[in-house]
Amino acid sequence: MSFFSRRKLSEQELNNYQQQLNEFKYKITKFEDRLDKLQNDLECKSQGEPLQGVNVINAEEAANRVEKAAQKALPHELKEAFDEINSAVENEQQSVRLFQYELGAYVCANGKPQRKRIYHIDALSKKLKKYGYETKLDSNGPNSFLEVSWKGKETSDISKIDPAKKYVLPLEDTECEITDSATGKAISYEVAYACPRDDKWRIIYDRKICSDAVIVPGKEIIDVPKWVRSIEPIEVDY
Structure with a gap:
């Protein structure tokens, strides 16, 4: 029994894959914008401010939606994390830092600038631990990161x-x-x-x-x- 042979992708296929990746990143950003709005609405509600034209949800539902977003993004984020780990191994490093947001880069959401998310570091930390990596979360607002380290054989x-x-x-x-x-x-x-x-x-x-x-x-x-x-x-x- 033989398996499919690898072949070089055409330029058109590479362009299609890149377009799909860009669309996926855009959808994640839009979904996170919606989550930010929900969090802002909940904050207004907790302070007694009226909510107009919004569907009020409780904190448990908001947390569940955040978790679902993290799980949906996990396959893509795992690939990106493994790419960074491989690069670190190439440089004979024993650890790498995966930042939650792009440093210095901003996108606008709800009329205010915010940093673009790279990783859902909490969900990523749990998954990488299953593969034997040691992980440590450093919570520092927009500069939060996940430190991933590994040992020998x-x-x-x-x-x-x-x-x-x-x-x-x-x-x-x-x-x-x-x-x-x-x-x-x-x-x-x-x-x-x-x-x-x-x-x-x-x-x-x-x-x-x-x-x-x-x-x-x-x-x-x-x-x-x-x-x-x-x-x-x-x-x-x-």
């Missing part, structure tokens, strides 16, 4: 790994839908996989029905970094 549970077989190591909650910019319909799905490249483990994005680019021989999964060790390997028939 550990021995994985070799009872689950057959050195003679091959596996894929997909990271959970990283599936991203790729849509056709013209029709808006899903044409493919991407998932983040852990793969060794140039003697280092990296995050590679590939199709949900993976190609041979993300298949890893079992013998290479015996001595791995802690975050790779936390991923459940899936045997492939190759």
